[in-house]
Amino acid sequence: MALHRLTTITLGVPDVAATAAFYRDFGLVETEPATFATRDGGEQLRLAPAPRRRLLELGLGAHDADDLARISSALTRLGSEAVAGPTELRAVEPVTDTVVRVAVAPPIEAPVAATPATNRPGIVERHNARADGIERPEPVRPRKLGHVVLGSPDQAATQRFFTEGLGLKVSDEIAGIAAFLRCSTDHHNLLVQDAPVPYVHHTSWQVDDVDDVGRGAKAMLDADPSRHVWGLGRHYIGSNFFWYLRDPAGNFAEYYADMDVIDDDDTWAPTAIADLRALYAWGPPVPSSFLAPDDLAELTT
């Protein structure tokens, strides 16, 4: 695959200051006003003023300039215009009007992590000590931006732009409703789902493990319980643990851990999921405001 990662997204929001405060609390580091970095992925979120919340720009990292040339030709074949320079290419996804910027970018170097000792029936790894996950003193700081979920009024056309034009691969689908696409070895980096209007359903940020999903959410909810949307649970599609919170603009922000990795395309068979597993494997009941955010009617008018 020519692409290998998400780089930086720009979210348009009506109140940049209030939304910035949320992402500071969420554990992102503000490197300059309204620009936020993760621990491993560098600057990955920018906030910009917009009359209503939307995804203004999506950044993807490519290996080299040849990749940009191939993507440019594929977009042209698809009828989309791409403006290509030596290290960067810019195109616009026509249905959602999202600017897509593909740049030659270094891969994310994740640290070598120690495996926390766990106790299970028949296997005792941790003797005479409390669990690592309850002893961590430091606040949760996301490792990287994992995925973005984009609602599109023409799901099939938006999916085609990203698969046939940009080269993302389909990992799984909810038949006729959504496609989980990857531009890396993570199960999904972009989910394109059917929606009455273009909007961001959620962004998702990787943390070390399920303890950090819980620790991160607890800190956010201690500060403001109204941020809660849905969690703790585990998805079937992608296998990740999740907890969703709402930012002041109405975008959901997910802490996730332990997502499926697809590093051998030949051994992964994409599946069309048509039952409740499309939403989750386990967790609290799905709130209706997760399926249709409270401001969706307002965004549609």
Ligand SMILES: [Fe+2]
């Ligand atoms: Fe997600």
